[in-house]
Amino acid sequence: MADTEDGSKPKKIVFVTVGTTCFDALVRAVDTQAVKEELFRRGYTHLLIQMGRGSYVPWKSGGGDESIAVDHFTFSSSIADHLRSASLVISHAGSGSIFETLRLGKPLIVVVNEDLMDNHQSELAEELAERKHLYCARPQTIDQTIANMNLESLIPYTAGDATPVAKIINRFLGFPDD
Amino acid sequence: MQLNKVSEEIIHFILLRIQFQSLGVFFFQSRFGFDRAMAFIVAMGIIIVGIAAIFIRVVYVVHRTGKPLKPRGKASRPFSTLIVLGSGGHTAEMLNVLQVLQKDRFSPRVYIAAATDNMSLQKARLLESSLAKEAGEKVVKASQFLQIYRSREVGQSYLTSVWTTLVAIAHALWIMIRIRPEVILCNGPGTCIPLCIIAFLFKVVGIRWSFVFYVESIARVQRLSLSGFILYKLHIADQFFVQWPQLQRKYPRAHYVGCLM
Incomplete structure (x- = not known):
């Protein structure tokens, strides 16, 4: 990629989102030196963290030539814009965040919250990881996932549609097919 | 037919009870006199x-549930739909379904969401x-938008949730009596359960x-949600949709329809 006008490296943003949940383990994990260094090594320049209802506040830093810049906020109505401007998304396992990111065609690492009681959310992330639409990680394995990931090998997700459902409902109720 | 077998069993049961009662008649006659014994019987x-x-009616309703309607003409009457x-993700999936449903066939429409869900x-x-x-x-029939109390919020204590559950059921009953929908579209979580059970009782x-019609969430790959499980097992859902083939193999009455998202 070409350098920007002022000669600095092009902006490559990593966007971390926890949605409306409280997922301190994820925020804490991306705020570790290991993860930040790994991201910087892979050419990312900015780390933007949406921390939701969590109480752990990551360290803000300006970044520069040696390290990644870190910024954070709690909630925003323009999550879609942040997703669009990101080069990599690290998300909680909520289906809303997952599919919004996939539909924008952004590389995605889903981090499963192991503290949740009824942890059915990992099912979806693991299934989509098996189909190579995204990477699935735990808070303690994010750095390895980033180090080993090969974004070229990810398969773009084609959005599904609900016409089969509508068809079956219509047929059941006796309506003719169009 | 299954139904006949069931009613046969019921008749046997009743006959058996009558025999027992005649034994009771002698007992009552000797102690309380004939009138009282007759009243008892x-x-x-x-x-x-x-x-x-x-019981027969419940068996009949369960039996009829899931049986499709006869083909209707193109200009047939629409179904009032709840x-x-x-x-969150549930709403997004449901709105995807609505996008492709013929609106003139499902009208008027009433939307219901939890009182705590403002989106x-x-x-x-x-x-x-x-x-x-x-x-x-074209004149569009007005849609309605209603909020319903939830029986239990995340993290609420069990003691207070007894009271809130009663309130939620009463509220659901009141809403259902008012709208009496012909079609119910739902995809979890728990908000839909009281409404579907009331519809069954109706x-x-x-x-x-x-x-x-119940569409299991895309997040359910290996196991059904509790709401899905209840509606499937109790034969309350006429048609049951899942978005992953693994689930269809475990629940053969379900339709596999691929991802809605």
């Missing part, structure tokens, strides 16, 4: 016949107003026959 008989009637929005109805309103614009001058009592 009549009362017991009414109770047993009542219970048997309700759409239960479950918040879902907003999104439904957006969809409805864009539909109204598309329809142009079918048993004969207030309104309705059709329940």
